[in-house]
Amino acid sequence: MRALIAGAGRLGAQIAQVLAAAHHDVSLIDINPDRIAELSGSIAVPMRVGDACAPDFLEAAGAHGADLIIAATGRDDDNLVISLLAKRQFAVPRVAARVNNGENSWLFTSHWGVDVAVSTATPLVSLIEEATGATDTVALLRLSKAGVEVIETVITARSRTAGAALSDLVLPSGTVIATVVRDGQPAAPEPDMRLRPGDEVLLVSHRATEQDVQSAFQ
Template sequence: MRVAIAGAGAVGRSIARELITNGHQVLLIDKKPSAIRPERVPDAEWLLADSCELSSLEEAQLDRCDVVIAATGDDKANLVTSLLAKTEFGVPRTVGRVNHPNNEWLFSEAWGVDVNVSTPRIMSALVEEAVTIGDLVRLFTFRQGNANLVELTLPEDSPYVGKPAGLIPFPENCALVTILRDGQVYVPSQDQPLESGDELLFVVSADKEEELERLLAPSLHGG
């Protein structure tokens, strides 16, 4: 897979190293000469250019890319890069970094962003996930299908403690994908019993989140 990353700062370089380790071809783009440091990611291609300029993206041959990641520290630049990648070059997948939470609503399909990644939101979700029991924590939003990745730690008074997962009447458009227990990852099966303290990861539509909370933690959510 060929991936172009706009922004060769610490975030962009870290993403590039990870993708290269996984066998992908990476192009790093930055308009600041001081950011062009090929020795820091020697296996990547480097381009000194402004990703907000159409001519620069033509030079980068974005039409050959499978994914474009807009990872600069400037939300305006990330939006423009994503929009150009999607509308002018038909890039199949775009990922936009959100630096300021107030701008998150802009990072949508209207601006050519398939997936937005908000560092503040991720950090707050991780804090919530670590300290809450019985409350649903939204970890990630999928642009396609209006679905979210959510986590709920099963409280000890849940009516489904000890019950097999296959017998739980989960809402429609809701799927239990993983059970985290004692540091282990379990792929849920129909006869897998749930235990108090299990961290349950679901993919669920936004309009079914409250119903899921009421089902699994009725004492907290009036189910």
């Protein structure tokens, strides 16, 4: 799958990291050159600086060949324009858009080219602090075509894996660690990395359930 993500904020960066870990062809774009420079050493995906609301730039970034475009900027008006361009001008099969302001959610429909509207409270490689419930593990993104599920778990001071090296973890069958988000930044999962309270671990699995991951980490 070829995916183009517009918006290299925390959400966009996490989505890019996860999709790349699942062996998809991912590109990340952002209008802010400082943000792209900041991420250049931590995310191994192609990145470009430019305005995704501009059709010429979106085409140059690969919109014509994309299977999925995700509009994940911090502005709802930009996300709607990107979605409309993706669907109407580039005929992208799947378009997802982030809804920053819940009052605007009624706009994020097929009329604007949006197939999937993602609010800031919806788990799609979401910010874990927004997740609710009794468990610290939530399913983030199901890649139905690939049969892959992405699951996130947050390490707390009570987690039995706090302080453990990644190489010492016993993961459920068919599961790999995609990234560890520490202090808001995704990091490559090196074997000698030790988990700390506050770390957000994103895993890609063909088989494991949320409960399996909960048991492995918590």
